[in-house]
Amino acid sequence: MTKVVLSARGLVIRFGGVVAADGVDLDVQAGEHLAIIGPNGAGKTTFLNIATGYLKPQAGSVEFLGQDITAHSPRAITRLGIARAFQIPQLFLEHTVIESLLIAAASRNGRLATLRSLEDLPEREEMMQLLELVGARDAAEHKAVVLPEGRRKLVDIAMALALKPKLVLMDEPTSGVASAEKFAIMDVLVAALNAQAVTSVFVEHDMDVVQRYADRVAVWSSGKIQTVGTPREVLADPAVISQVIGI
Amino acid sequence: MWRRHRVLIGATLVGLAAIGVLPMASPSIVTLLALILAKGVVVLGIIVLLQAGQVSFGHAMFFAAGAYAVAFYGRYVGVGDMLLYLVFGAVAGGVLGLIVGLFVVRYREIFFGMLNLAFSMVLWSLLEKMFHYTNGADGIRVARPALVGLTFTPDQFSYVLLYLSFAIAVAALFAVQRYLESPLGSMLRAIKSNETRLEYLGISARRVLLVGYVTSAVLAGLGGSLVAVIQQIATPEFAYWTKSGEFVFIAILGGTGHALGAFAGAAVFEFVRFYASAQLADAWQMILGFVLIAIILLAPAGLIGIVRRRSAGERSAA
Structure with missing residues (x-):
């Protein structure tokens, strides 16, 4: 049985009328690279903000290695071993x-x-x-x-x-990078993560990157995790294709 | 060591030559030079805080704390030793800095500046109103102390103060430069550019700023105790907001990019004040105003920035 590093249960957060998370459950397993995909504004970055203590959810909890970190500050969470890379x-x-x-x-x-x-x-x-x-x-x-x-x-x-860190959360690691360089950068990055045995979660829009580098993919849409699975399963799912990839 | 500190060592030698030669030309300058060095120590503290992008408009409170620590000692205990006075001044500044700092490091920019100003004006009014203890606006006279048991004539003592101020200024200069290059000092500059990232590296920006704040208060207290002895008095004016403004003025005049700016600024400020007020009794502030306008328009990095630009230009030309 694989070990769960980060575990979110029943996360709810609203911004005015916008529901970014409406009962989100998500487990991140030790050693994996989990991609989160979904339409713009779905709440993917909000999840990173909650997991690092920048935002507090209105309901639900986040556990890191069995410890409840929902009310912790970003600083305290960093010291426990979660590091963050930013979209900007x-x-x-x-x-x-x-x-x-x-x-x-x-x-x-x-x-x-x-x-x-x-x-x-x-x-x-x-x-x-x-x-x-x-x-x-x-x-x-x-x-x-x-x-x-x-x-x-x-x-x-x-x-x-x-x-x-034990876990690194990355917000679109390849945005702002020339598309010709994306794979080269991800090759280097994933190799670096594997070399240090770091688990990672990354929000990503580029399906080629997801396909190539994610061990599992979570689809975040309308405030919920619609499906979780291997890139092969998830990216072939007709519902995912219409909702997220938009073909 | 030599390479890294060659600027500071060079400046120390220039300073040493200045305090050796200038008094020969005009003995009346001895006290002025000591005052420049003492104020430079205070302004060093302002420069520390400016690394974090924070301007305190109330640092005169720590300056006054140092001065009144000396004055109260003389009044209630008796004439002490100069070294004891310096320790008291630094400790008084540091303790008050810790107390006030615990509040103000939660704020940034204009709120930080104004909160400092408010605290300093509380101290000023206490010094004014508690006449029974402080003599109010008249202030407390500070008798000439001994130095490690040695007593001096007034003439000798002015030289002693000059050399002592110089030694303290050099020590403070090297210590501050060391601090600013250390991890904690580098984090001060990170507060200015990206506090969010600092927190996401697991570092408390407030604690980093508090260390800088207390350091700057210690320097202000030390400078205040020196000035009280040099001028032989401590008055509530020492805590007044115009005094705080003067320290910020000198920091900007000298340049905040390097610790040496504090002394360059203090030298120009005090010389202009000294000579301009002798020639044009009512216009010296106007002259200082023009000097500052010229600096901000022509050399925004201050006097030290002009020196740096020239030496960088020479290096690239060579």
Whole structure:
């Protein structure tokens, strides 16, 4: 039996008249890469916001490794081992890329009371390797503000991975990336996740990416999980094709 | 070490030459130079907070806390030692900074600035109104202390204060630079650019800011205790909002991108005030106003930004 890492039960959240989640149950299993697909505005990002404590659901609960985290702050949830990458990269624009990663590493290892220079932290080599892994090593000494969108995306994901999380939640990891590069980036990313045995959930619009990289797919529509299954099963489902893929 | 700190070491040598040579040209300048260094220490604290994008319009409260710690000691305990005064000033600033900081680090930008101002005006009115303890607007005179048991004539003591201020300024400069390069100091700048991400890295932005806030309050308290001894008095004016404004003014004048900006700004500010008020008694504020307008329009990174731009230009030309 596989181990459940993240478990959502009966999540309900409304924004005015819009019901983003109306009794959502979802389990994420250890080691898998779960894609969440669905029409725009269905509530996929809202799920990531609830799972990381940014939003509180009106009903329901989220458990991470058996612990109820529904009322936790994003900071507390991060410290438990859930890292997040954003649809719009959230970077420290005035820091260089390597400095940003070192801030993450300093947080992970509790290096807050040291007067050592950030640049001289022992995690520097590890962070350079992480940049190598996501293919952004050459950007290490650049300020985040000068990077093009595609690189920012990679740095954003690298900042999440720098925390050595047990679970990473990614919001459209390949949006803003040139379509020719999507597979190359996902190849690198999934390899990096597998190398560190990190479970992942990613919201995705590109069905080719889902097909190729997801172990399971959850279809989120009208505030509910309509179906969960392997990409082969789900993407062949006529209801999914008409609702989500829109052919 | 040499490479990383060559700017600070260079500046220290320039400062050392200045305090060695300038008093030979004009002995009356000794006290002015000490005052510049003491105020520079306070402004260092403003620059720390500006790294996080936060402007305090109330930092005079910590400056006054340091000054009154010295004044109260002299009044109720007796003349103490200069080193003791400095410790008291720093501790008074730090303790008050922790208390006020626990409230204000929950706010940002204009709310942060105004809340600081409000706290400082509470302190100002307490110092004004509690006449029995504080002498009200007259303030409390500060007698000349000894330094590690040694006593000095007034003339000698002005030199002692200059050298002591210089030593404190250099120590504070290196300590602040070290802090700003450390993980916690780097996180201050991250508050300015992306607080959300900071929280999503598991870091409490409030705690990061609180450390910066208390650090800046300690520096203000230390500077306040120095100024009280240099000027031999502590008055409620030390806590008044125009004094807070003056510190922010000096920080912007000097440039907030580097800790050295504090001293460059303080030097220009005090020299302009000193000479302009001697020549044009009623117009010195206007002259300072024009100086600030020119800086903001022509060199938004402040005096230190001009120096940096030139040295960067030379490097790329070479």
